[in-house]
Amino acid sequence: MTVETELDRTAMLADFGECITFYPLNAPVRTVKCIFDNIYQEVESGMSVGISMQQPRILCTSSDINGVAEGDSLIRGNTTYIIRVMMYDGIGMTELMLEKQ
Amino acid sequence: MAHVRQQIRDYVITLLTGLSTTGANVFSHRYYPMSDATIPGIIVYTEDESQSYQTMGQDRTIKHELTLRIEAFVKSVSNYDDTLDDISVEIMNALSPNRKLNGLAKDTRISTFSSAGEVGGEQPAFMGRFDIQIIYHTKESDPETAV
Numbered sequence: 001m002t003v004e005t006e007l008d009r010t011a012m013l014a015d016f017g018e019c020i021t022f023y024p025l026n027a028p029v030r031t032v033k034c035i036f037d038n039i040y041q042e043v044e045s046g047m048s049v050g051i052s053m054q055q056p057r058i059l060c061t062s063s064d065i066n067g068v069a070e071g072d073s074l075i076r077g078n079t080t081y082i083i084r085v086m087m088y089d090g091i092g093m094t095e096l097m098l099e100k101q
Numbered sequence: 102m103a104h105v106r107q108q109i110r111d112y113v114i115t116l117l118t119g120l121s122t123t124g125a126n127v128f129s130h131r132y133y134p135m136s137d138a139t140i141p142g143i144i145v146y147t148e149d150e151s152q153s154y155q156t157m158g159q160d161r162t163i164k165h166e167l168t169l170r171i172e173a174f175v176k177s178v179s180n181y182d183d184t185l186d187d188i189s190v191e192i193m194n195a196l197s198p199n200r201k202l203n204g205l206a207k208d209t210r211i212s213t214f215s216s217a218g219e220v221g222g223e224q225p226a227f228m229g230r231f232d233i234q235i236i237y238h239t240k241e242s243d244p245e246t247a248v
Binding site for chain 1: 131132133134135136137140144146170172174176178217219220221222223224225226228230
Protein backbone atom coordinates (compact mmCIF):
# COMPACT_ATOMS: atom_id res chain seq x y z
CA MET A 1 0.00 0.00 0.00
CA THR A 2 1.36 3.40 -0.91
CA VAL A 3 1.16 6.46 1.28
CA GLU A 4 1.16 9.02 -1.52
CA THR A 5 -1.23 9.16 -4.45
CA GLU A 6 -0.49 9.72 -8.14
CA LEU A 7 -1.62 13.31 -7.55
CA ASP A 8 0.97 13.71 -4.77
CA ARG A 9 3.71 12.48 -7.07
CA THR A 10 2.65 14.76 -9.87
CA ALA A 11 2.52 17.73 -7.52
CA MET A 12 5.99 16.96 -6.17
CA LEU A 13 7.43 16.80 -9.68
CA ALA A 14 5.61 19.97 -10.68
CA ASP A 15 7.08 21.84 -7.70
CA PHE A 16 10.63 20.50 -7.72
CA GLY A 17 11.09 18.98 -11.17
CA GLU A 18 12.51 20.19 -14.44
CA CYS A 19 11.89 19.14 -18.02
CA ILE A 20 14.41 16.62 -19.34
CA THR A 21 14.33 15.07 -22.80
CA PHE A 22 14.74 11.32 -23.16
CA TYR A 23 15.99 9.69 -26.39
CA PRO A 24 15.05 6.01 -26.12
CA LEU A 25 16.29 3.65 -28.82
CA ASN A 26 13.02 1.75 -29.04
CA ALA A 27 10.39 4.23 -27.93
CA PRO A 28 9.32 7.78 -28.83
CA VAL A 29 11.44 10.74 -27.80
CA ARG A 30 9.77 12.56 -24.95
CA THR A 31 10.25 15.39 -22.49
CA VAL A 32 9.52 14.40 -18.91
CA LYS A 33 9.25 16.31 -15.67
CA CYS A 34 11.96 14.90 -13.39
CA ILE A 35 13.91 15.77 -10.27
CA PHE A 36 17.61 15.84 -11.11
CA ASP A 37 20.15 15.31 -8.36
CA ASN A 38 23.93 15.45 -8.61
CA ILE A 39 25.34 15.07 -5.12
CA TYR A 40 29.00 14.71 -4.21
CA GLN A 41 30.14 11.17 -3.66
CA GLU A 42 33.53 9.88 -2.61
CA VAL A 43 33.77 6.55 -4.41
CA GLU A 44 35.72 3.83 -2.66
CA SER A 45 38.56 2.79 -4.93
CA GLY A 46 40.12 -0.05 -2.97
CA MET A 47 43.37 1.93 -3.14
CA SER A 48 44.92 4.29 -0.59
CA VAL A 49 42.42 7.06 -1.36
CA GLY A 50 38.95 7.29 -2.87
CA ILE A 51 37.78 9.27 -5.88
CA SER A 52 35.72 12.47 -5.76
CA MET A 53 32.77 12.25 -8.09
CA GLN A 54 29.31 13.54 -8.59
CA GLN A 55 26.45 11.07 -8.56
CA PRO A 56 23.89 12.14 -11.18
CA ARG A 57 20.43 10.66 -10.68
CA ILE A 58 16.92 11.37 -11.82
CA LEU A 59 13.62 10.70 -10.09
CA CYS A 60 10.46 10.52 -12.16
CA THR A 61 7.20 8.64 -12.35
CA SER A 62 7.52 5.17 -13.82
CA SER A 63 4.63 5.78 -16.21
CA ASP A 64 6.41 8.78 -17.76
CA ILE A 65 9.37 6.64 -18.84
CA ASN A 66 7.46 3.66 -20.14
CA GLY A 67 9.58 2.10 -22.89
CA VAL A 68 12.78 3.75 -21.71
CA ALA A 69 15.55 1.23 -21.03
CA GLU A 70 19.02 1.04 -19.57
CA GLY A 71 21.48 2.27 -22.19
CA ASP A 72 19.14 4.96 -23.49
CA SER A 73 20.29 8.57 -23.37
CA LEU A 74 18.88 11.82 -22.09
CA ILE A 75 20.03 15.40 -22.30
CA ARG A 76 19.96 17.92 -19.48
CA GLY A 77 21.22 21.36 -20.47
CA ASN A 78 24.30 20.73 -22.57
CA THR A 79 25.15 17.42 -20.95
CA THR A 80 24.28 13.99 -22.28
CA TYR A 81 23.79 11.12 -19.86
CA ILE A 82 23.35 7.40 -20.42
CA ILE A 83 20.89 5.57 -18.17
CA ARG A 84 22.89 2.82 -16.49
CA VAL A 85 20.57 1.52 -13.76
CA MET A 86 16.80 1.85 -13.45
CA MET A 87 15.57 1.50 -9.88
CA TYR A 88 11.81 1.04 -9.69
CA ASP A 89 10.37 1.55 -6.24
CA GLY A 90 7.41 -0.66 -7.10
CA ILE A 91 4.82 1.98 -6.21
CA GLY A 92 5.02 4.39 -9.11
CA MET A 93 8.39 6.14 -9.00
CA THR A 94 11.68 5.26 -10.67
CA GLU A 95 15.16 6.49 -9.89
CA LEU A 96 17.70 6.42 -12.72
CA MET A 97 21.43 6.12 -12.14
CA LEU A 98 23.18 8.10 -14.87
CA GLU A 99 26.57 8.06 -16.53
CA LYS A 100 27.88 11.42 -17.67
CA GLN A 101 29.18 11.43 -21.27
CA MET B 102 70.28 14.60 2.62
CA ALA B 103 67.36 12.39 3.52
CA HIS B 104 66.79 8.75 4.32
CA VAL B 105 67.57 6.58 1.30
CA ARG B 106 63.96 5.42 1.37
CA GLN B 107 62.84 8.99 0.76
CA GLN B 108 65.48 9.46 -1.94
CA ILE B 109 64.17 6.32 -3.68
CA ARG B 110 60.58 7.53 -3.45
CA ASP B 111 61.54 10.94 -4.81
CA TYR B 112 63.54 9.41 -7.63
CA VAL B 113 60.67 7.13 -8.68
CA ILE B 114 58.34 10.13 -8.67
CA THR B 115 60.82 11.94 -10.91
CA LEU B 116 60.91 8.96 -13.28
CA LEU B 117 57.12 8.79 -13.45
CA THR B 118 56.47 12.51 -13.84
CA GLY B 119 55.62 13.47 -17.40
CA LEU B 120 54.42 10.08 -18.67
CA SER B 121 52.20 10.37 -21.75
CA THR B 122 48.93 9.43 -20.05
CA THR B 123 49.32 10.79 -16.53
CA GLY B 124 51.57 13.82 -17.16
CA ALA B 125 52.19 15.84 -14.03
CA ASN B 126 49.52 14.01 -12.00
CA VAL B 127 52.02 12.14 -9.83
CA PHE B 128 51.64 12.35 -6.08
CA SER B 129 53.49 11.13 -3.04
CA HIS B 130 51.44 9.81 -0.13
CA ARG B 131 48.16 11.45 -0.98
CA TYR B 132 45.49 11.59 1.72
CA TYR B 133 42.65 13.36 -0.08
CA PRO B 134 40.53 11.76 -2.80
CA MET B 135 41.59 11.81 -6.42
CA SER B 136 39.38 13.99 -8.64
CA ASP B 137 38.87 15.15 -12.22
CA ALA B 138 41.84 17.49 -11.74
CA THR B 139 44.17 14.63 -10.77
CA ILE B 140 42.90 11.74 -12.93
CA PRO B 141 44.41 10.00 -14.81
CA GLY B 142 47.01 10.03 -12.13
CA ILE B 143 49.52 8.09 -10.08
CA ILE B 144 50.21 7.89 -6.36
CA VAL B 145 53.60 6.68 -5.17
CA TYR B 146 54.29 5.68 -1.58
CA THR B 147 56.42 3.30 0.41
CA GLU B 148 54.99 0.54 2.54
CA ASP B 149 56.71 -2.21 4.48
CA GLU B 150 60.43 -2.63 4.72
CA SER B 151 62.39 -5.53 6.17
CA GLN B 152 66.01 -5.18 7.18
CA SER B 153 68.77 -7.71 7.68
CA TYR B 154 72.38 -7.28 8.73
CA GLN B 155 74.90 -8.34 6.10
CA THR B 156 78.14 -7.86 8.04
CA MET B 157 79.46 -8.07 11.59
CA GLY B 158 81.47 -5.46 13.43
CA GLN B 159 80.99 -1.90 14.55
CA ASP B 160 79.29 -0.28 11.57
CA ARG B 161 77.31 -3.05 9.92
CA THR B 162 75.83 -3.05 6.44
CA ILE B 163 72.05 -3.30 6.38
CA LYS B 164 70.15 -4.86 3.52
CA HIS B 165 66.75 -3.17 3.14
CA GLU B 166 63.93 -4.86 1.22
CA LEU B 167 61.41 -2.11 0.59
CA THR B 168 57.93 -2.35 -0.88
CA LEU B 169 57.11 0.71 -2.94
CA ARG B 170 53.55 0.98 -4.16
CA ILE B 171 52.34 2.72 -7.30
CA GLU B 172 48.61 3.26 -7.74
CA ALA B 173 47.15 4.40 -11.04
CA PHE B 174 43.67 5.93 -11.37
CA VAL B 175 41.57 6.17 -14.53
CA LYS B 176 38.03 7.49 -14.99
CA SER B 177 36.22 7.18 -18.30
CA VAL B 178 33.06 5.94 -20.00
CA SER B 179 35.03 3.59 -22.25
CA ASN B 180 38.41 1.92 -22.72
CA TYR B 181 39.34 2.46 -19.07
CA ASP B 182 41.07 -0.91 -18.87
CA ASP B 183 43.06 -0.12 -22.01
CA THR B 184 44.06 3.24 -20.55
CA LEU B 185 45.19 1.52 -17.37
CA ASP B 186 47.30 -0.87 -19.41
CA ASP B 187 48.76 2.09 -21.31
CA ILE B 188 49.80 3.56 -17.98
CA SER B 189 51.26 0.18 -17.01
CA VAL B 190 53.40 0.18 -20.14
CA GLU B 191 54.60 3.70 -19.44
CA ILE B 192 55.47 2.87 -15.82
CA MET B 193 57.39 -0.26 -16.82
CA ASN B 194 59.21 1.58 -19.59
CA ALA B 195 60.23 4.26 -17.11
CA LEU B 196 61.40 1.85 -14.42
CA SER B 197 63.02 -0.99 -16.35
CA PRO B 198 66.07 0.96 -17.65
CA ASN B 199 66.53 2.42 -14.17
CA ARG B 200 66.31 -0.60 -11.93
CA LYS B 201 69.28 0.58 -9.85
CA LEU B 202 67.51 3.90 -9.34
CA ASN B 203 70.50 6.08 -10.06
CA GLY B 204 72.74 4.15 -7.69
CA LEU B 205 70.31 4.18 -4.77
CA ALA B 206 69.22 0.54 -5.12
CA LYS B 207 70.77 -2.84 -5.81
CA ASP B 208 67.69 -4.00 -7.68
CA THR B 209 64.08 -3.09 -8.48
CA ARG B 210 61.43 -5.68 -9.32
CA ILE B 211 57.74 -5.37 -10.02
CA SER B 212 56.32 -8.14 -7.85
CA THR B 213 52.56 -7.87 -8.28
CA PHE B 214 49.93 -6.00 -10.23
CA SER B 215 46.25 -5.92 -9.35
CA SER B 216 43.33 -3.91 -10.67
CA ALA B 217 39.77 -3.08 -9.70
CA GLY B 218 36.81 -1.18 -11.10
CA GLU B 219 34.14 0.88 -9.40
CA VAL B 220 30.89 2.37 -10.73
CA GLY B 221 29.53 4.38 -7.81
CA GLY B 222 29.72 7.80 -9.45
CA GLU B 223 29.13 9.66 -12.68
CA GLN B 224 31.59 7.52 -14.66
CA PRO B 225 33.33 4.19 -14.13
CA ALA B 226 36.66 4.35 -12.35
CA PHE B 227 39.42 1.84 -12.86
CA MET B 228 42.44 1.47 -10.64
CA GLY B 229 45.68 -0.50 -10.81
CA ARG B 230 48.25 -1.18 -8.14
CA PHE B 231 51.88 -2.15 -8.62
CA ASP B 232 53.93 -3.50 -5.74
CA ILE B 233 57.60 -2.88 -6.41
CA GLN B 234 60.29 -4.67 -4.42
CA ILE B 235 63.41 -2.54 -4.03
CA ILE B 236 66.62 -3.76 -2.43
CA TYR B 237 69.07 -1.19 -1.12
CA HIS B 238 71.98 -1.19 1.31
CA THR B 239 73.10 1.34 3.89
CA LYS B 240 75.55 1.43 6.74
CA GLU B 241 73.78 1.42 10.09
CA SER B 242 75.56 4.64 11.02
CA ASP B 243 74.40 6.43 7.87
CA PRO B 244 70.84 5.75 6.63
CA GLU B 245 71.11 8.70 4.25
CA THR B 246 73.73 7.13 2.00
CA ALA B 247 73.21 4.05 -0.17
CA VAL B 248 76.18 1.70 -0.32
